[in-house]
Amino acid sequence: MHLIGFDIGGTKMEAMLIHIGKLKKDEPFLSSFEFQKSTGEIVPGFVLFKKRIATERHHGYEQIIDKMALLAKEVCAEKNLDIHSLSGIGLSVPGPVDPKTEIVTSSNTMILVGHNLHQDLRDKLKVSFPIISENDANCFALAETLCGAGLDYFKKTGIxxxxxxxxxxxxxxxxxxxxxxxxxxxxxxxxxxxxxxxxxxxxxxxxxxxxxxxxxxxxxxxxxxxxxxxxxxxxxxxxxxxxxxxxxxxxxxxxxxxxxxxxxxxxxxxxxxxxxxxxxxxxxxxxxxxxxxxxxxxxxxxxxxxxxxxxxxxxxxxxxxIGDSAGAIGAALVVLDQNSLHF
Ligand SMILES: [Zn+2]
Missing domain, CATH: 3.30.420.40 (ATPase, nucleotide binding domain)
Incomplete structure (x- = not known):
């Protein structure tokens, strides 16, 4: 299963192509992590490729969506992956996202406020798989719980x-x-x-x-x-x-x-x-x-x-x-969680 995690900031945005589950023998990857599923099973995850570019918010919101779409296609192309074969894209955004309207309600990156980023990205990419936005601090906390500090805590306490x-x-x-x-x-x-x-x-x-x-x-x-x-x-x-x-x-x-x-x-x-x-x-x-x-x-x-x-x-x-990757990995894990994707 492949997912893309985006970490969107006011000055930079990064996209990570993530593989969940065991890799084919000798398949190269940048970094690996493991996380615990709700069943208690611990499974591996791999960052296959990542790319960071300038957000250039002064060029406007539409241009940010264009860049995100291009970046998603680029990270897939790097691994000869058809973008339609993805299981989902998670967006870590700098501000709260209203769970009902799915709109960014507040952000230090003002240009994102009032927009439904994942709907706009889905329209741009013309894909049917889930795309989800979540507050960056929530993505960080989820990644650390499932893959980082929480996993260490489990190994130490059994919880x-x-x-x-x-x-x-x-x-x-x-x-x-x-x-x-x-x-x-x-x-x-x-x-x-x-x-x-x-x-x-x-x-x-x-x-x-x-x-x-x-x-x-x-x-x-x-x-x-x-x-x-x-x-x-x-x-x-x-x-x-x-x-x-x-x-x-x-x-x-x-x-x-x-x-x-x-x-x-x-x-x-x-x-x-x-x-x-x-x-x-x-x-x-x-x-x-x-x-x-x-x-x-x-x-x-x-x-x-x-x-x-x-x-x-x-x-x-x-x-x-998890370090700097927590936002993007957390966003990808939100997609897994919210859509109960099986793997
Ligand atoms: Zn205040």
Whole structure:
């Protein structure tokens, strides 16, 4: 079975040709993964080919759909595959998708808002197989649950992915999340479940682009960490340290970096403690640029526990296992799941 997973961002889009199940002997592939089906069976998956291009959103929405159609055909042609033989295409999009209207309702890539991407792509490609859009953070959380952190958790505890409650969090240029319950994406009424970045962390705090103030994203995304440091002592310095440099300063015992990272982790633990009281997940899994910093994880589980009603039973926190491919692989897995495709 072949699927294409798209990861659509404001500046780049990537298409991945994915094979599910065993490959023919000696068939080349770029990378492999394994995932657990709802039956408990663990099956292999392979990324056969991938290609990344610029989204060039300034050229307009129609041009984005044209590019996606061309890219889908290109990745199939690379493996001499007839596009009509695909079992489906999954689109990981930067924003919530309304499960009823299937329209992107909000996005930092404004040009996508109000559109039904998968219907437009299906019309362009003139194919009959399923094409599905899903929020990128939900795709990340699903891929990590079925193929990454969740699979490791299963191997450690014996609890299969379809019995796990997971919260995936992107600590990057923004701060978003996806919720997986029993191996399935929780979309909510309007596709907004898991939009944790707009939960209030500080009443009356920093203004947010959503129109409110004190949203968690304004304190827990990478740029927030940079602002926290740069707005203090470094405001006079010409080259303002980025997030990775802040962690280097932290390691060098820079007192301001120590204070800023400590405050960041305290905010993160407070926030995740509140989320724990809501969902009581088996674990949190982090993606995004800040998730690569090991300092983030030091002592975090115990700190989260202190912000819950059961501090003696802290929730595990994992770094992502799938990496940059999680969005595209997750989108392909959404297609499998929503259409109950058999393989
Ligand atoms: Zn907000």
């Amino acid at each position: 299969p992915v379809n019995k796990q409650v997971t919260v995936g969090l992107i600590l990057g240029s923004g701060f978003g999340g996806g919720i997986i319950v029993n191996g399935k994406v929780v979309t909510g009424r309007r596709g907004g479940a898991g939009e944790v970045g707009h939960m209030t962390l500080y009443s009356g705090g920093y203004p947010c682009y959503c129109g409110r103030a004190g949203c968690a994203e304004q304190y827990l995304c990478g740029p927030a960490l940079e602002s926290a440091l740069n707005n203090r002592i470094y405001s006079q310095i010409e080259k303002r340290p980025g997030a990775s440099e802040i962690f280097e300063l932290y390691k060098a015992q820079d007192p301001i970096a120590l204070a800023v990272v400590k405050r960041y982790k305290s905010d993160l633990a407070l926030f995740l403690g509140s989320l724990s009281c809501m969902l009581d997940p088996h674990y949190f899994v982090f993606g995004g640029g800040l998730s690569l910093q090991d300092i983030i994880y030091e002592g975090l589980e115990a700190k989260i526990g202190l912000n819950t009603y059961l501090p003696e039973q802290p929730i595990s926190v994992y770094k992502h296992k």
